[in-house]
Amino acid sequence: MKNIILTGDRPTGNLHLGHYIGSLQKRIELQNEGNYDKYYIMIADTQALTDNADRVDKVKNNIIQVAIDYISAGIDPTKVNIFIQSMVSELHEFTGYFMNLVTLSRLQRNPTIKEEIKQRGFETSLPIGFINYPVSQASDILAFGTTIAPVGGDQLPMFEQAREIYHSFNNTYQPKEEVFVLPKAIVSENKAFQRLPGLDGKLKMSKSAGNSIYLCDDSETVKEKVMKAYTDANHIKVTDPGQIEGNVVFTYLDAFCKEHHFAEFLPEYKNLQELKDHYTRGGLGDVKVKKFLINVLEDFLKPIRERRAKCLEHIDDIYNMLFENSRLASLDAKARLEKMKDAMGINYKNLLSK
Numbered sequence: 001m002k003n004i005i006l007t008g009d010r011p012t013g014n015l016h017l018g019h020y021i022g023s024l025q026k027r028i029e030l031q032n033e034g035n036y037d038k039y040y041i042m043i044a045d046t047q048a049l050t051d052n053a054d055r056v057d058k059v060k061n062n063i064i065q066v067a068i069d070y071i072s073a074g075i076d077p078t079k080v081n082i083f084i085q086s087m088v089s090e091l092h093e094f095t096g097y098f099m100n101l102v103t104l105s106r107l108q109r110n111p112t113i114k115e116e117i118k119q120r121g122f123e124t125s126l127p128i129g130f131i132n133y134p135v136s137q138a139s140d141i142l143a144f145g146t147t148i149a150p151v152g153g154d155q156l157p158m159f160e161q162a163r164e165i166y167h168s169f170n171n172t173y174q175p176k177e178e179v180f181v182l183p184k185a186i187v188s189e190n191k192a193f194q195r196l197p198g199l200d201g202k203l204k205m206s207k208s209a210g211n212s213i214y215l216c217d218d219s220e221t222v223k224e225k226v227m228k229a230y231t232d233a234n235h236i237k238v239t240d241p242g243q244i245e246g247n248v249v250f251t252y253l254d255a256f257c258k259e260h261h262f263a264e265f266l267p268e269y270k271n272l273q274e275l276k277d278h279y280t281r282g283g284l285g286d287v288k289v290k291k292f293l294i295n296v297l298e299d300f301l302k303p304i305r306e307r308r309a310k311c312l313e314h315i316d317d318i319y320n321m322l323f324e325n326s327r328l329a330s331l332d333a334k335a336r337l338e339k340m341k342d343a344m345g346i347n348y349k350n351l352l353s354k
Helices: 017-033 045-051 056-073 090-101 104-108 111-120 133-143 153-173 219-227 248-256 259-265 272-281 286-312 315-344
Strands: 004-009 038-043 081-084 148-150 184-186
Touching: 004 017, 004 133, 017 038, 017 056, 017 148, 017 248, 038 056, 038 315, 045 056, 045 133, 056 081, 056 286, 056 315, 081 315, 090 133, 090 153, 090 315, 104 111, 111 133, 111 153, 133 153, 133 315, 153 184, 153 315, 219 286, 248 272, 248 286, 259 286, 272 286, 286 315
Parallel strands: 004 038, 004 148, 038 081, 148 184
Antiparallel strands: none
16 A cells, blocks of 8 residues: 655644644654655645635735745655645545535534634634535545645544544445545654644644744744743742743743753753753743743754745745646546545446447
C-alpha cells in the first residue's frame, strides 16, 4: 500500500507558533524522512469561507501568505504538493456524497465544532457550511487515499469523522474493490504542545483571539509580545516562589529551548530544569526569563525570516507552483472519484453500450 500524507490549514491569517508546534514541525520531519509516495499540504480556502463568507478578500489574500509561511518554515515545494482546496472541484462532489452518510446530530456532537460555534457566536445563526466542516475535511482526507495525517490535537474529532465515513461508505455500498484507505492521525507526542497556549494563558494560541506570535513577526514585535506574556499572577516579587504549571513563558521554553541556548544566552544555568528549579524556589524574576525566551525565539525564527525574504522576491513563482499543484491534485482526486461512483452505482458513463 502506498504511503500518502495529507494535511493543511485554513488561510484566515498568517501561521503562528501554535501551528508550528501542533503540526508544522511534524510535517517537516515527515518530509525530511522521505518515507512517502505522495505528500499533500492543502490551503483550505473553501473551509475558511464557512465562517468568512462576507470576507472573501481576507481568505483570498491569505492564500499566498500561508504558502509563504509553509516554505519559510521549511516545507520544500519540490517534495510536497502544496495546493489550493477550491481549485480541486472534485472535493466538493466527494462532500456532497458523504453528507448522505452523516447525521446532523452526529455533527452537533463534534466537540471541536461545538467549541468553535461558541467562540464565533453561531448558536442562533449557524451556517450550514460551518457545521458541515467535518464532512468537508473527511472528503479532503479520503479523496487522496491518505494514510497519514499530521494534525493538531484539537483536530482529532474531525479526523475521527473521516474514519467513521470510511466505514459507513463500505457498509452502505459494499464495494468489490477498496475505494478508500483508513487513515491514521499523527499528533505531537507531547500532549502539552498539541494545543500551545496563547500569550494570555487563557486560550490556545489562535488567530481570532489575538494572542499569537506569528512566524512572520519581526524582532521588535516578538520582544513586545513576550514581555506582555502571562506568567504567574502570584509571582509579584523576585524573591517569591514561582509556579511553572500554566506559566506561558515556561511552556514556550519547553517547546523551543535547546541546551545550546543556555551556553549562548544564559550560561549561569546548565539546562531548563535548573532554570525551573530556581524559579520555583524563588529568586528569579519574570523579566530575566522572558528575555531568555526572546533570545530562544529569535534563534528559532532567524532561518524562517531568511527564507521568507527569498519567497517575497518570487511571489509569481509561488502562485504558479500553487496553480500547477492544484491541477495535479485535481487529477488524483478525479481518479478516486470515478472509483467511488462506480462503487455507488452512479457512474452513468458505464451505461453506454460497449
